[in-house]
Amino acid sequence: MPERAPTLRDVAERSGVAVSTASRALTRPGRVNQATADRVLAAARDLGYSVSPAGRALSSGRTGTVALVVPDITNPFFFGIVRGTQARLREGGYVHVLVDTEESVEAEERTLRTLRRSVDGMILAASRLDDESLAAWSREVPIVTINRSFPGLDCPSVTIDTPGGAVQGLEHLASLGHTRVAYAGGPRTSWSDGRRRSALAEASPRLGVEVVGLGPYAPQREAGAAAADAAVASGATGILAFNDLLAFGILERLASRGVDVPGDVSVVGCDDVFGADLVRPSLTTVAAPLEKAGHHAAELLLAALDPVHPRAGAPVELGTHLVVRDSSGPAPR
């Protein structure tokens, strides 16, 4: 086994200064004489010194770590978010802890409880927590949310305007002559699902389209079969899916039932995740700026965590745009 790692004391002794000076030489540029600092740096290098995160955390109360909590790491929706936050956090000198709560509220609570003391802050993407819990937690630990916000919540947030995106999708279908469109909705615990339903209900009269709300469905391929069946049964000629994963499942089911897409039914997804252009017919979908969202979230957290003057950034809302591919076309007849 490796012998004891060198400590700051070793470095201090080797460079003939006090431990405090060594500490400052390594962390407070300018606080000590350049020549002294150089000696300390050299000693640290010679010894292969690296600071003990535990010691530092204990003493300073800061861990240099941020948790990113996502409901399902295998959902490509979160890729961009992971990439975006990771890039920005790394820049800011933070380490990234990625946690998958597997769509479970309990696992999310457990994660918060476990990690609360070991991180400086958290980014909660598409949190499944209810409003009160979330508000309570945001008082315990610095939090930034992605795709989740409500009046009583006082932490910074980044939201993606998927309701607006859903309306774009609806407009697209309306302009293709569809008059009856099914919305295959996401989980009840999804905040954005509720907002989308409202937005669609509001827009439908203006567009002269009847919107049939279906669901809730799990945001996964497997749920697509039920959604497709329900949509067909509803007599809709257009389907807006909660997300692309669900849309994939819908496409599969329609194909196996011999329903032609886009001849008989048009399908529009949401998020433009990996695979949307791979599937056949390729999927028309509402593209969300995921990497940018992650970037903004990290930015907000970094601002809130600033040791000298922490500040609460304003909420950010990011727009979406429709990517038209082959799964949508003119209404039949």
Added chain:
Amino acid sequence: MPERAPTLRDVAERSGVAVSTASRALTRPGRVNQATADRVLAAARDLGYSVSPAGRALSSGRTGTVALVVPDITNPFFFGIVRGTQARLREGGYVHVLVDTEESVEAEERTLRTLRRSVDGMILAASRLDDESLAAWSREVPIVTINRSFPGLDCPSVTIDTPGGAVQGLEHLASLGHTRVAYAGGPRTSWSDGRRRSALAEASPRLGVEVVGLGPYAPQREAGAAAADAAVASGATGILAFNDLLAFGILERLASRGVDVPGDVSVVGCDDVFGADLVRPSLTTVAAPLEKAGHHAAELLLAALDPVHPRAGAPVELGTHLVVRDSSGPAPR
């Protein structure tokens, strides 16, 4: 801001015992009298006490954290691995730090350096490090590797027999009458790529198939175009791709060039990742037991980290199996 979190001292005072007893009541079941322990537990609950990870780590030298290091988190190949390790580690009471090195050796080195002191051990999936560095690091910190192993490396490892899988793919193509097969290889830094090339070279005479080695290609869709072009130019009627991502790109390019799959050319991928059955034609591929691999890796690390009697598990090698779908068929003519 939140007032100071309760410490073990607060708990001890409230329950009228010494700090040491409180500590033991919370972490050494049986070490203290049941009645005392109950008092401490109750006090801890009342106060909302939670142990400070920093304090514990400093004092005990253990962090209860394990890092999982992957080259590219957005590569679906790693999903199963993430899930598998996460499940097992959670069971073992460990927290999971997921780090994406973005295919960069430097980022991987940096990660190891940064995290060395903050985790108890690491799982390196498809490490891009060269042999010496890897061996050196494995002396510094407990490591388990996935898909990486070599004689001088003395840490436990889990490997997936993709070379064997590649041979299965080759046999499949041979049995369909293909006599000239292109292998679209992965990055030079990939250890398994080298092993696959050897395995294919060894098997090809026996099967009466000529194997043309191509590449290296990035294991990504974007690289598929070049690979497809090179394969077509080589006169091969079958293509074995380094992984499914590359195979997706190859399928796209072949389609856009008007090459019929599997009529003119058969394509076989590797890994059976998300999307392999989504793409059209659906992809014949070598399925790797990824979740199981993650599970084994976590198991090995847990064994090595056991505080009472740490033990080095034997290397694990997992088999693969071929999933035949629509992208492979009889050789033309």
Added chain:
DNA sequence: CAACTCACGGCAAACGATTGCCACGCCATA
């Protein structure tokens, strides 16, 4: 020349938990 400022570096007290060692009291055994 006195008074003041300032850069620099050391002292020592935290931070919060774990754990080796010891002491005490009780019971069983010789």
Added chain:
DNA sequence: TATGGCGTGGCAATCGTTTGCCGTGAGTTG
């Protein structure tokens, strides 16, 4: 009754770093 063992719980050292406070000496200013 003396001895030993055991169950229980306290004392205090320890882990490695940060940081408030202070002392020193050099330089500056009036």
